[in-house]
Amino acid sequence: VAITTTVYVTPQPIMEIVESVRQQSKNTTVIxxxxxxxxxPKILxxxxxxxxxxxxxxxxxIFGAxxxxxxxxxxxxxxxGEDYRHIDSIGYNTENGFKINRIVPEGNNLEDNMVDYSLFDKKDIGEFVTVRTAKSCPFACAFCGFPERAGKYKYLPVDYVEKxxxxxRDIGGVTTITFIDDTFNVPKGRFKDMLRMMIKNDYQFxxxxxxxxxxxxxxxLELMAASGCDGVFLGVESGSTDILVNMAKNSRPEHYRRVIKKCRELGIITYASVIIGFPGEDRRTVQxxxxxxxxxxxxFFRxxxxxxxxxxPIYKKGQDYDLSGQAFQWRxxxxxxxExxxxxxxxxxCVTGSTWLPQNGFEPWSLYYLQRKGMTLSKIRSYLEYFNDGLKQKLLSKNSPDVGRVFY
Ligand code: SF4
Incomplete structure (x- = not known):
C-alpha cells in the first residue's frame, strides 16, 4: 500500500493510516x-x-518533490522479489534503524504520467474523481511552502486535459471531479480554453x-458555471489588506467581494479559507x-x-517579526x-454572514458528496448550522469542560 501525504502537516494522520493498514493486513509492505x-530532510x-x-x-x-x-x-x-535498498531517494528499515539513501530530484513530465483509467474497474473508480492538470504553483505566498516543495511550475496542454x-467520461458513472491544482485558473487564457473545451464536450459531471x-x-466565471462548476475553494486568508500585503498575496478584499458576489449570482458555491495569526496580525486585523x-x-468559511x-518564505524572514517557535506553537x-x-x-x-464548515472530516468536498447523495444545499446548510449551534453553546457555557479545546 502506498500512502501519500498531500494535506498533512502533522504525523498523526499518517500514523493512523499506517496502523489501519497493519490491522487489516500485517504482511503488507507500507510505503x-x-x-x-x-x-x-529539510528540517530534521x-x-x-x-x-x-x-x-x-x-x-x-520516498523523499522528493x-x-x-x-x-x-x-x-x-x-x-x-528483488532488493530495493540501492534505490535513490528512499528510506528503509534495517537492524540498526532507518537508513536514508541519497535524495535525487526527479523531473517527470505530466504528459508521460497520465492516469490510465482502463486499468481500473468502474466500481473501484466510483462517482468522485480527483484530477491534476498542473504541478507546483507560479506564486510565492509568504505563508506557503508548496512552491518550494513542489519544484518547477508545469501544466498540461488543454488537449491532454481533454483526453x-x-x-x-468513458468510465461511466463519474458525477464529480475535483481539480486539485492549487491554481487551476492560471494562466487565464488556458483556463478559459479548458472551460470552452468542457462546454464543447458537454461532459455530464x-x-x-x-x-x-x-x-x-x-x-x-460565466464559463465556469456553463461548464458545470459546483463550487470553489477561495484562499482568502485575510480580510485585511495589511495582512495580505505581508503575505505577498496579490488578491485584495475587493477581488474576493467581486468573485463571491458573481458566484452567488451564478449558483457557484464559495468557500473562504482564512488564516489567523500571520505576522502583523492583531485584534484590528482579525476584526x-x-x-x-x-x-x-x-x-461557507473556516x-x-x-x-x-x-x-x-516568511519563516526565513522570522527575525523581522521576532518570530520564535514553529508549526502550531509560535510567537x-x-x-x-x-491568542x-x-x-x-x-x-x-461572531461571523453570522457565512456558515462555518468544520475541518477534519467535513471539508468543502463533503458539500458536493452530500449533494450527489441527494441532500439539497439548503438542507446541508441547516444541518451544519444546528451542529455549529451545539458547539457554540458548549463554548459559551462556562461550566463546559470543552471550553477552549473544542478545536484543538
Ligand atoms: S497559497 Fe496557493 S497560490 Fe499561494 S503559493 Fe501556495 S499554492 Fe501558490
Missing part, C-alpha cells in the same frame, strides 16, 4: 511519500529523521476546484476579517491558526498561537 516526507538532522520514520511506522519512505519514478522502481523490485476528461480571485474575470466575512457572505512552516511581535486560537473561536462565534 509513504508525498509532501510531508519531502519536507522532513539524520538522527531525528530516522527516529521520525520509525515513529510513522511504515516500511519504505515528485517521486513517481522512485515509486515505480520500488514497486517493480517488490513485485520481482483525461474523455477517459473519465459537475466539478469543483481552488480559485485565485485576482486572476478571474466575469467571462471566466477586519470578521467584517469582511459578514459583508461579503461567502456560502478560520485556522497560522501554521509556521519552516520552509515557508511573534503582534500575536502568539494561543490566534482564541481568535479562531471568536470568529466561529
Amino acid at each position: 509513504v511519500g508525498g509532501p510531508y516526507l519531502a519536507d522532513l 538532522d539524520e538522527a531525528a529523521l530516522a527516529e521520525h520514520l520509525e515513529m510513522l511506522g511504515a516500511d519504505i519512505y 515528485e517521486g513517481e519514478e522512485t515509486l515505480v522502481k520500488v514497486i517493480s523490485a517488490l513485485k520481482l 483525461e476528461l474523455d477517459a473519465i 459537475r466539478w469543483n476546484s481552488y480559485l485565485r480571485s485576482d486572476h478571474v474575470d466575469d467571462e471566466a 477586519e476579517s470578521i467584517d469582511f466575512l459578514n459583508e461579503a457572505k461567502p456560502d 478560520a485556522q491558526v497560522w501554521y509556521a512552516g519552516p520552509i515557508t 511573534h511581535k503582534t500575536m502568539d498561537s494561543m 490566534a486560537a482564541y481568535y479562531v473561536e471568536k470568529m466561529f462565534l
Whole structure:
C-alpha cells in the first residue's frame, strides 16, 4: 500500500493510516511519500529523521518533490522479489534503524504520467474523481511552502486535459471531479480554453476546484458555471489588506467581494479559507476579517491558526517579526498561537454572514458528496448550522469542560 501525504502537516494522520493498514493486513509492505516526507530532510538532522520514520511506522519512505519514478522502481523490485535498498531517494528499515539513501530530484513530465483509467474497474473508480492538470504553483505566498516543495511550475496542454476528461467520461458513472491544482485558473487564457473545451464536450459531471480571485474575470466565471462548476475553494486568508500585503498575496478584499458576489449570482458555491495569526496580525486585523466575512457572505468559511512552516518564505524572514517557535506553537511581535486560537473561536462565534464548515472530516468536498447523495444545499446548510449551534453553546457555557479545546 502506498500512502501519500498531500494535506498533512502533522504525523498523526499518517500514523493512523499506517496502523489501519497493519490491522487489516500485517504482511503488507507500507510505503509513504508525498509532501510531508519531502519536507522532513529539510528540517530534521539524520538522527531525528530516522527516529521520525520509525515513529510513522511504515516500511519504505520516498523523499522528493515528485517521486513517481522512485515509486515505480520500488514497486517493480517488490513485485520481482528483488532488493530495493540501492534505490535513490528512499528510506528503509534495517537492524540498526532507518537508513536514508541519497535524495535525487526527479523531473517527470505530466504528459508521460497520465492516469490510465482502463486499468481500473468502474466500481473501484466510483462517482468522485480527483484530477491534476498542473504541478507546483507560479506564486510565492509568504505563508506557503508548496512552491518550494513542489519544484518547477508545469501544466498540461488543454488537449491532454481533454483526453483525461474523455477517459473519465468513458468510465461511466463519474458525477464529480475535483481539480486539485492549487491554481487551476492560471494562466487565464488556458483556463478559459479548458472551460470552452468542457462546454464543447458537454461532459455530464459537475466539478469543483481552488480559485485565485485576482486572476478571474466575469467571462471566466460565466464559463465556469456553463461548464458545470459546483463550487470553489477561495484562499482568502485575510480580510485585511495589511495582512495580505505581508503575505505577498496579490488578491485584495475587493477581488474576493467581486468573485463571491458573481458566484452567488451564478449558483457557484464559495468557500473562504482564512488564516489567523500571520505576522502583523492583531485584534484590528482579525476584526477586519470578521467584517469582511459578514459583508461579503461567502456560502461557507473556516478560520485556522497560522501554521509556521519552516520552509515557508516568511519563516526565513522570522527575525523581522521576532518570530520564535514553529508549526502550531509560535510567537511573534503582534500575536502568539494561543491568542490566534482564541481568535479562531471568536470568529466561529461572531461571523453570522457565512456558515462555518468544520475541518477534519467535513471539508468543502463533503458539500458536493452530500449533494450527489441527494441532500439539497439548503438542507446541508441547516444541518451544519444546528451542529455549529451545539458547539457554540458548549463554548459559551462556562461550566463546559470543552471550553477552549473544542478545536484543538
Ligand atoms: S497559497 Fe496557493 S497560490 Fe499561494 S503559493 Fe501556495 S499554492 Fe501558490
